[in-house]
Amino acid sequence: MTGPVPLLVVGDALLDHDLSGQADRLAPDAPVPVVHGARRATRPGGAALAAYLAAADGREVTLVTALGDDEAARTLRRLLKDRVRLVELPTTGRLPRKTRILARGVPVLRLDDGDGRAAGATEEARAELDAAQAVLVADYGRGTADVLRDALGRAAARIPVVWDPHPRGGPPVRGARLATPSAAEARVFADRARPSAGTAPAGGGGCPPRPVADAEPAPPDARTGLRRSAADARELIRAWGVTSVAVTLGESGALLSHGDEPLLVPAPDSVAGDACGAGDRFAATAAALLADGALPETAVQGAVRAATRYVAEGGAAGLRPDAKRPAPGETAEGRAHPDPVRLAARVREEGGTVVAAGGCFDLLHAGHVALLQAARRIGDCLIVCVNSDASVRRRKGGTRPLVPAADRVRVLMALGCVDAVAVFEEDTPERLLEQVRPHIWAKGGDYALTRLPEASLVRSWDGEVVLLPYLDGRSTTELAARAALDPAERPVGRAPTARR
Incomplete structure (x- = not known):
């Protein structure tokens, strides 16, 4: 049959x-x-x-x-x-x-x-x-x-x-x-x-x-x-x-x-x-x-x-x-997870605040979690925009990502503060943001001296870009380097030191 x-x-x-x-x-x-x-x-x-x-x-x-x-x-x-x-x-x-x-x-x-x-x-x-x-x-x-x-x-x-x-x-x-x-x-x-x-x-x-x-x-x-x-x-x-x-x-x-x-x-x-x-x-x-x-x-x-x-x-x-x-x-x-565009539209219709955050989120660590929890607290839903595998390779090099996009999405959706996840193929999330149209685009405070190319787009529909405190010393790169060390050489009980 x-x-x-x-x-x-x-x-x-x-x-x-x-x-x-x-x-x-x-x-x-x-x-x-x-x-x-x-x-x-x-x-x-x-x-x-x-x-x-x-x-x-x-x-x-x-x-x-x-x-x-x-x-x-x-x-x-x-x-x-x-x-x-x-x-x-x-x-x-x-x-x-x-x-x-x-x-x-x-x-x-x-x-x-x-x-x-x-x-x-x-x-x-x-x-x-x-x-x-x-x-x-x-x-x-x-x-x-x-x-x-x-x-x-x-x-x-x-x-x-x-x-x-x-x-x-x-x-x-x-x-x-x-x-x-x-x-x-x-x-x-x-x-x-x-x-x-x-x-x-x-x-x-x-x-x-x-x-x-x-x-x-x-x-x-x-x-x-x-x-x-x-x-x-x-x-x-x-x-x-x-x-x-x-x-x-x-x-x-x-x-x-x-x-x-x-x-x-x-x-x-x-x-x-x-x-x-x-x-x-x-x-x-x-x-x-x-x-x-x-x-x-x-x-x-x-x-x-x-x-x-x-x-x-x-x-x-x-x-x-x-x-x-x-x-x-x-x-x-x-359809393993809520549709981000439909979710954002529903929250806007109900008078709520849509918050979005973005990144690679390769080897999710405490810095990521703290950022996402803070972002969720300032709105009524949090949509996370995630770089695709090809996008991560272009940004981070041929050895990345360490975790494929499907697994990164699943781990993010396991967080209680995340309402939906969307994967984008481009180097930056502008096209996806135009569909979601968040009221707030949240980034980690380590971007304070960095020009965000998506900022003007978010402001075009009266949205706002906000920076949130980022836990110092947390880094996917450093985590990967520590994991590659011989067990006897790994530092014990010490947080990574690289910025990201």
Whole structure:
């Protein structure tokens, strides 16, 4: 087979709206923020978002969901057209819509309307499940998974089924390959499933849904979170009869359990941002990788990376429904890090300050780290511009770089103070700076007597060049020279002395 395995997504579609603007004062008649200059964005939500994200990776995707003929449903069809094939179920009402009001990217209010639920299965939907090669169930508690439960059970006996559960929905079918609750959801499900709660017996396939509060259940206490999530995952494997459970832990990654000692998969980077939809990104990636034959451990690692990138690139606000769909097989896995230009544009739109810094960063040392930490503190994001391997050779000679660009980027992205990294091929970063257009271009204080060719360019868009203190005596050249010495000749406990 050539190309990725097609994915069938079964679940409850939503339509999401964001009204995003600025808030710098409270209303005179109530202690609520006044959001002004709001921009509206509309995108697929719920199971439709999971299907959209899988299709954006270049995969053939079919979505089985309940849709009517209301305005929201018609809008969703337009957003998914030419990306996702729809198999529609009858519905009892209007498509649910979720509207968030955000100020500087932070939600301040959410409005929900639309009460539609799946009214029943169809022969076409059952036939899709019987022919599917891999299934993702994105359950949002609106009945789609319930009306197709028998067909989903048959599918789980022969193909990978990933189940993203919801507290208002039912448990996964027995035999599902992977369930992906959040830590808070796993706590709710496990409390229901434990025999002391009077629910299903051991191995009994789970527990029936019951009403829950609208609020998201509180996550486990940080001191005991991992232990509780591991215990919850074991309980859910027992109660649900699924093969594996991956408890998503937000910025901490995910915990994968097969019923014994769990595997903790940490997030590759520490990122802050809008996490709306990150669970769908996680589940869609895990389902796609399992469909292509990956082991659960590999699938969860890939899903954690994808969810981290999703948040770093702006989350739901970073989606572009009008963007060209990649060709089949042209997946998003190659985008290892946030796009610097898109990140800078988003921070500017939200009223934040974009800071950029540049250099070779060959053999990253304490002087580099101190400079980058200082640069990040003066803005809302830090984008690092890195010389390519060819650029470093032209500047430093044929023996450099000591570390190839891909590895230098990875090490830089591991720093908590770095939000994005961009590699440039030229000797100086002017062309890249024109794309990023930072408010501040930060350089080390050792450039104080050096003319910076990019300074006039940065000032052309009202940006500013600033010099930051540089730790004296730190140098890649000196580090390399020390490493080349015989171990007996190396100085011990002494910092390098060359300037750079």
